Amino acid sequence: MPGFEIFGAEEKKEVQDVLDNGVLMRYGFDAMRNGHHKALELERDLAERMQTKYAQVVSSGTAALTVALACAEIGAGDEVIMPTFTFVASFEAILSVGATPVLCDIDDTLTLAPKAVEAAITKKTKAVMPVHMCGSMADLKALKAICDTHKLVLLEDACQAIGGTYDGKPLGSYGDLGCFSFDYVKTVTCGEGGGIITNSEIYADRAHKYQDHGHDHVGNDRGAETHPFLGYNYRLSELNAAVGIAQLRKLNDTLAQQKKHYTILRNALTPLPEVTFRRVPETGVESYAFLNIFLPNEDLARKAHKALGSHGIDACFYWFDNNWHYYKKWEHLLEQKSLGALSPEIQSGLQKNKRSFDASDAWIGRTISCLIKLSWTEAEVHERASKMVEAIRSVL
Ligand SMILES: *Cc1c(COP(=O)(O)O)cnc(C)c1O
Numbered sequence: 001m002p003g004f005e006i007f008g009a010e011e012k013k014e015v016q017d018v019l020d021n022g023v024l025m026r027y028g029f030d031a032m033r034n035g036h037h038k039a040l041e042l043e044r045d046l047a048e049r050m051q052t053k054y055a056q057v058v059s060s061g062t063a064a065l066t067v068a069l070a071c072a073e074i075g076a077g078d079e080v081i082m083p084t085f086t087f088v089a090s091f092e093a094i095l096s097v098g099a100t101p102v103l104c105d106i107d108d109t110l111t112l113a114p115k116a117v118e119a120a121i122t123k124k125t126k127a128v129m130p131v132h133m134c135g136s137m138a139d140l141k142a143l144k145a146i147c148d149t150h151k152l153v154l155l156e157d158a159c160q161a162i163g164g165t166y167d168g169k170p171l172g173s174y175g176d177l178g179c180f181s182f183d184y185v186k187t188v189t190c191g192e193g194g195g196i197i198t199n200s201e202i203y204a205d206r207a208h209k210y211q212d213h214g215h216d217h218v219g220n221d222r223g224a225e226t227h228p229f230l231g232y233n234y235r236l237s238e239l240n241a242a243v244g245i246a247q248l249r250k251l252n253d254t255l256a257q258q259k260k261h262y263t264i265l266r267n268a269l270t271p272l273p274e275v276t277f278r279r280v281p282e283t284g285v286e287s288y289a290f291l292n293i294f295l296p297n298e299d300l301a302r303k304a305h306k307a308l309g310s311h312g313i314d315a316c317f318y319w320f321d322n323n324w325h326y327y328k329k330w331e332h333l334l335e336q337k338s339l340g341a342l343s344p345e346i347q348s349g350l351q352k353n354k355r356s357f358d359a360s361d362a363w364i365g366r367t368i369s370c371l372i373k374l375s376w377t378e379a380e381v382h383e384r385a386s387k388m389v390e391a392i393r394s395v396l
Contacts, residue, residue, distance in 0.1 A: 001135070001258070001289040001373070001374075002184075002186070002189070002373070003182075003186060003188050005373060005374045006247075006254065006375075007243075007247075010249065013246070014245050015239060015243060017242060018036060018242050021033050024239055025237065025238060026039035026236065026237070027212070027217070027235075030220065038239075038242045038245060039057050039235075039236050039237075042055075042057050042195075042241045042244045042245050042248065043055045043057050043195075045245060046195050049170070049248060049251065050173050050178070051170055051173055052170075052172075053204070054199070054200075054204030055195055056195065056196045056207040056211060057193060057194070057195045057196075057236045057241060058194045058196065058234040058235070058236055059192060059237075060192055060194045061180060061181020062093055062194070063194050063211070063234035064159075064179040065090065065129075065155070066092075066093040066097060066232075067196055067210050067234055068093075068177040068196050069094065069097045070206070070210050070231075071202075071206040071210060072126070072127060072153040072155065072176065072177065072203065074097055074126050074127055075097055076098040076345065077099075077124060078124060079099065079100045079101075079102045080094045080100070080101055080125075080126060080127045080128075080129055080155075081104050081120050081121070081125060082094065082104065083103070083105075083112045083129075083131050083360075084326065084357045084364075085106050085110060085111075085131075085133055085325060085327075085360060086157065087131070087159070087324060088324055088325075088333075089157075089159075089181075090131060090157060091333055095346065099126070100345065100346050100349030101349075101350075102122075102349070102352065103327055103357065104120045104357075105359040105360045106359070106364070107279075107359065108278065109139060109278065109280070110134060110292060110363065110364075110367065111130055111136075111137065111138035111139070112138050112139075114139055114146060116359065117146055121146075121150055121152075125150065126152060128146065128153070128154055128155070129155045130154075130156055130157065131160075132158050132160060132161035133160055133161075134278075134289065134292050135161050135286050135292075136164065136280050136284065137161060137166050137284050137286075138281070140156070140166050140167070140174045140281070141167065144175070147175075153175075154174075155175055155176065155177045155178075156171060156175040156177070156179065157178075157179050158172035159179060159194075160186070160289060160290075161286070161287045161289065162180050162188055162251070163254070163255045163287040164287035165284070166284045166285075167283045171287070172197050173197055173199070176203070177196060177198045178198070179195070179196055180196075180197075182240075187258075187287065187289055188250075188251055188254075189243065189247055190236065190244035190247070191240050193244055194236075209227075209228065210229070211232070212234075213227065213232065214229050254374060255288065257374050258288035258289055261288075261372050261373070261376055261381045262286075262288040262372050264378075264381045264382060265381065265384065267385075268388065269291075269293060269385075269388065269389060269392070272389065272393070274295060274392075274396050275293050275392060276293065276294045278292035278367070288372055290369045291370045292367060292370075293367070293368050293370075294367055295366050295368065296366070297365075298366060300366075300395060301366045301367065301368060304391065304392050305368050307391040307392065307395050308368070308370075310391070311388075311390060311394075312387065313370070313388055315371035316368055316370040317369045317371070318367075318368055326360075326364060327353070328361075334350070334354050370388075
């Protein structure tokens with residue numbers, strides 16, 4: 001997955017363009033910038049690659065989620081349904097617009113379980129935020145049907161699955177809004193950065209304003225621009241955008257490489273009857289950023305994970321004990337360890353999340369996810385595959 005593995009001359013050239021004229025900001029300074037508009041160019045490329053009408057780049061994936069929620073007019077008093085298995089950015093973004101994150105169970109797709117989503121809907125629910133974790137996607141058709149019935153916004157977090165598709169559409173483009181992260185460990189990296197895609201002209205118009213203090217971007221005198229509504233600063237710098245342009249151009253090659261490595265590993269593990277694979281919803285195509293396997297139970301999963309480590313297999317994750325990605329360790333959220341006071345509404349809303357999620361525990365307790373790297377040679381992947389089989393066999 002990590003795009004940093006393929007950082008090279010192409011990225012340097014794009015950055016050099018920016019260094020040559022010194023305009024590090026995306027707006028203004030037209031006379032100095034020698035025709036270079038890197039953020040704008042990245043937005044055009046992203047919209048084209050993701051087959052959406054609009055794209056907005058911002059300073060991080062977390063910022064992308066925040067801006068997307070703001071564009072959908074989500075704020076105080078609103079609830080957003082999110083999965084128990086995700087990155088902490090999901091609830092951070094929801095809280096940052098003043099709304100309440102509502103945790104919801106996952107299923108064998110390792111993403112939101114549609115039935116659990118339905119059960120979590122209240123009068124306050126405004127949006128459903130599936131997170132396409134570890135290279136594969138949520139059951140978007142089912143989630144969209146639920147959102148249509150209840151008039152909810154479908155916001156896809158595709159930060160870990162860029163390049164995957166569902167029903168022939170790039171992940172992120174199926175819902176009302178889709179978000180990507182371009183942080184340093186993501187498939188496409190800018191160093192730090194993020195992107196929002198949408199086909200909605202209204203959302204796109206709000207997005208460019210909101211991420212730049214509410215500026216209307218009319219005319220070419222920044223100081224004279226009006227502010228139709230409040231915003232913040234989530235702008236991406238030209239230096240970061242430049243890296244992203246070169247990285248995004250490499251995405252198709254990256255996906256092919258991920259698929260090749262993933263397939264070798266998966267084929268090696270398939271003969272083991274105790275190993276099963278994460279379910280990919282019908283019509284879905286993974287980005288192959290991770291290979292996700294289930295062991296028959298938690299005990300064997302823990303042992304297998306340990307054995308993988310002792311056999312020298314790095315970058316395999318047992319999320320059940322993970323601080324960043326699973327609700328059990330989100331103590332700061334569940335205990336409401338906020339620097340300033342949270343609103344009374346959020347305080348009581350968060351109380352509802354202080355429970356166990358048995359269906360999620362049952363799946364995550366059995367899951368091991370192995371990162372697919374781009375820099376492995378074919379011989380290294382084959383060696384890795386046989387070591388993985390050996391490690392897992394040793395605990396069965
Ligand atoms: C990385 C990530 C984010 C946040 O991205 P940043 O750019 O690091 O802020 C959000 N959601 C998921 C699922 C991620 O993996």
